[in-house]
Amino acid sequence: MTLNKTHDPARRSWVESANAAGCAFPIQNLPWGVFSQGGGAARVGVAIGEMILDVSALEEGGLVVPAPGRCVFGAGVLNPFMALGPAAWSKVRGALVGLLDAEGGRRDLPLVAQADVVMHLPIFVRSYTDFYASREHATNVGTMFRGPENALPPNWLHMPIGYNGRASTVVVSGTPVRRPLGQLKGAGEVLPRLGASERLDFELELGAVIGTGSGMGQPVTTAEAWEMIFGFVLLNDWSARDVQVWEYQPLGPFQSKAFATSISPWVVTREALEPFRVAPPAREVDLLPYLAEGEDRNLDLHLEVALAPEGQAARTIVRTNARHLYYSAAQQVAHHAISGCAMEVGDLIGSGTISGPIPESCGSLLELTENGKRGDFLQDGDGVVFRGWCEGGYSLGFGTCEGVILPAPVAP
Amino acid sequence: MTLNKTHDPARRSWVESANAAGCAFPIQNLPWGVFSQGGGAARVGVAIGEMILDVSALEEGGLVVPAPGRCVFGAGVLNPFMALGPAAWSKVRGALVGLLDAEGGRRDLPLVAQADVVMHLPIFVRSYTDFYASREHATNVGTMFRGPENALPPNWLHMPIGYNGRASTVVVSGTPVRRPLGQLKGAGEVLPRLGASERLDFELELGAVIGTGSGMGQPVTTAEAWEMIFGFVLLNDWSARDVQVWEYQPLGPFQSKAFATSISPWVVTREALEPFRVAPPAREVDLLPYLAEGEDRNLDLHLEVALAPEGQAARTIVRTNARHLYYSAAQQVAHHAISGCAMEVGDLIGSGTISGPIPESCGSLLELTENGKRGDFLQDGDGVVFRGWCEGGYSLGFGTCEGVILPAPVAP
Known part of the structure; x- marks a missing residue:
């Protein structure tokens, strides 16, 4: 793999907290986790600034479709998504960067504050x-x-x-x-x-x-x-x-x-x-x-x-x-x-x-x-x-x- | 646990091959396994003589009900049944012995020959x-x-x-x-x-x-x-x-x-x-x-x-x-x-x-x-x-x- 547009240091997000100097979760990162809110079901998301983008909701709404006809973000662990392989990981990352970009992104996305959620083990640890x-x-x-x-x-x-x-x-x-x-x-x-x-x-x-x-x-x-x-x-x-x-x-x-x-x-x-x-x-x-x-x-x-x-x-x-x-x-x-x-x-x-x-x-x-x-x-x-x-x-x-x-x- | 009626050495099965001297799988044994036939789905059963009693079929037919309202033998591994615990294991064993008994058993049970099946890993090995x-x-x-x-x-x-x-x-x-x-x-x-x-x-x-x-x-x-x-x-x-x-x-x-x-x-x-x-x-x-x-x-x-x-x-x-x-x-x-x-x-x-x-x-x-x-x-x-x-x-x-x-x- 070589560097691509998702690594561009000049890129900024419309989620303002992601652009702060020293923020752990700028738009170039987008790490994956599993969270829940108010005792609800565990959902998959990526961290962006002080927020989490609810990727399970994006899949439900058809904005992200890693595996057509199949739900991979509904299991409350990353394993089904990971099993799709590197091409799918990269494709979804590119799509999320596009949605979160300060220029050309969509501002109606399902975001929740990291301060308001409970984080769970992100993967079923097989071994x-x-x-x-x-x-x-x-x-x-x-x-x-x-x-x-x-x-x-x-x-x-x-x-x-x-x-x-x-x-x-x-x-x-x-x-x-x-x-x-x-x-x-x-x-x-x-x-x-x-x-x-x-x-x-x-x-x-x-x-x-x-x-x-x-x-x-x-x-x-x-x-x-x-x-x-x-x-x-x-x-x-x-x-x-x-x-x-x-x-x-x-x-x-x-x-x-x-x-x-x-x-x-x-x-x-x-x-x-x-x-x-x-x-x-x-x-x-x-x-x-x-x-x-x-x-x-x-x-x-x-x-x-x-x-x-x-x-x-x-x-x-x-x-x-x-x-x-x-x-x-x-x-x-x-x-x-x-x-x-x-x-x-x-x-x-x-x-x-x-x-x-x-x-x-x-x-x-x-x-x-x-x-x-x-x-x-x-x-x-x-x-x-x-x-x-x-x-x-x-x-x-x-x-x-x-x-x-x-x-x-x-x-x- | 003490010995119970399922251990009675005098007990015999109407499945005749189970009563042969030296048979590995008499009615006192009933070991659990997972099998399939002709490329079909994996099913749970117990060995009896040269046959397998299809316990998945018994559950489907309501003859064995280890967990009312829930299917535990449909997953193709023993884990859901095992998770029910020792009281359930013993109860199902007692029921199967009753069904297979030469006296008072039922002779219309779903049996398949061991020679006709493929055996699978019986459990999902967690660790x-x-x-x-x-x-x-x-x-x-x-x-x-x-x-x-x-x-x-x-x-x-x-x-x-x-x-x-x-x-x-x-x-x-x-x-x-x-x-x-x-x-x-x-x-x-x-x-x-x-x-x-x-x-x-x-x-x-x-x-x-x-x-x-x-x-x-x-x-x-x-x-x-x-x-x-x-x-x-x-x-x-x-x-x-x-x-x-x-x-x-x-x-x-x-x-x-x-x-x-x-x-x-x-x-x-x-x-x-x-x-x-x-x-x-x-x-x-x-x-x-x-x-x-x-x-x-x-x-x-x-x-x-x-x-x-x-x-x-x-x-x-x-x-x-x-x-x-x-x-x-x-x-x-x-x-x-x-x-x-x-x-x-x-x-x-x-x-x-x-x-x-x-x-x-x-x-x-x-x-x-x-x-x-x-x-x-x-x-x-x-x-x-x-x-x-x-x-x-x-x-x-x-x-x-x-x-x-x-x-x-x-x-x-």
Whole structure:
């Protein structure tokens, strides 16, 4: 894909709030979400300025017709629309830009204020996979647990390492997160005990949303993988570090990650992100051909994490950028499918914690506190807020991905 | 649950083939499956002798009404029926036994021959999780890779170790399995290469099917976990050992398992298995209270694996029993939910490879061949057939779980 008229930085919308300097949702963005009002049915829309354009209503009224004779925006999730594929995504985006344009748009469209709605999980998450694609994060964590000489596992520079996560607990931003129970065993303890995690952490990630699938037994190229991606969300892969360290050998993280994963409510499309593609970091060893990329697919996406202890103002504790990722989302998906693993509409692909080269650019408390030596893990009542945006002739924002920690439940 | 009239070994069906000695599907079984005939729609039924009772037709005709005013057998998967919960499952089972009984049954029921239908995946697999619950298997594998003194990981006797698998490639018995591509790196090789797996294996497992879910943030007891289980299937967790050994550190198995998982087409209900519950193996260390069981939930289930190289007769190479599992399915599910991980209708829970105390009772070629030293891994064209059955006053069979190996695809 190349840049097209929907990326024109000079374009403005008749929705005035979309034209404000620094607005996350200018006409060049149009991220997709699912909302409801006053307890009504969930509807599909795109964010524009401080408003939402109700695309379900546009389809009902015949102003947008992605699939003639069929309703794709009536299900309260994006999956039926995503399944139509990249040509349809692009066509609808072009139509919406036309309707919202300050010149030649229509001003009688169904808009609702973002302040008046409840946002829902925008996709039915078919499966959730989490990668480990930041070299800085893998090095930091590896150094803590295996020493600096064994920091990166031997396979790390050759493939995007990943594991299957748990789809049932992916929740939309704003959903409170209950501190998990789990088996804990301190370094000085002989036997494990059941308790509330004492090392609860966030992980700052980017999530890729798979819009079209691949067949079982049919690997895909990185170029095909890129075309399968509908868009991206901010993703918080909440982690219980004490549960993780006791459980993860030999089969990987399980209950330490399974209790909750939060995503931002707006899916920023791959097409909207097109102007912000940048080169990946330098390769230390050549990648195998199935992971090679003929074009740049990293994203120049600024990321921040703010921490708000209960009753206190939020304080920004992380500033980093998704461009640091060693493997692009396309490389992650191509590796995921190389075995013949079928990818499906609605699959969510986490990048793994995004860390950069300096301490403040680390995307987890595990790294920021050096495993609790220089600060605390999350306390009950703490709020965690992720922000993400690209900067060109305009800001292209992801909005926020937020969650507040609730106390652990009573043991069963 | 205690034994009831549906377990009476003296009961016989008017479907004569169900009364034959050794028949897998006597009236005491009635496992659930999904079938179609002549390209028609998928329908829900129970196996009885050599026939299938079309339960979708019974519901259409009003002879079985699990949810008044609502159709639960019209979706071509068991999920809507399972979601009704244990009381409904038991009520429908009682009604079907009554209809099929040699004394007092109705002989005008919609029966189709198993030989005339195509079987489909019986459930929509919401998520697939695989445990590692056989002490003998974990010990055998651990000895091979870490030596006899470190065979069992330190956590193993304290919790059922598990990992999230891939739901998108769970297929019904009979579906061919394409040999996966993956990164391979032999002990003597400096760099990995992309190639077709040379160490393709089966894993003999039992799969538990979750019929009713649990809430996010709400752990469950083992007794509640047991009630959530609708039934069991035979499960083949196909594995590429060479891919696995290179990829699995530090986040566990991923593409080495993601290419295919086969399950038997018939879901044998937990209620039908009630007479075959037996005590678990002796505990070496006390389990934490959340894993304690007030009653026996292991199953006395005979298991066999036969291998049929292309053009040759099948030869039985494994004879074992699910009673050897150290952790029951209820313990696996209770551990799965302890973090607050939500369980959902249609979740599939693999037991992990089931191995017993003698060489012939090992449920994988990795163990049977001592990692290829005493025999081959799977060749293209090989057929693998699992069988399972319980023995009381009757045989209660699972049927078979089968798959044939196809050559690897061309690299992308």
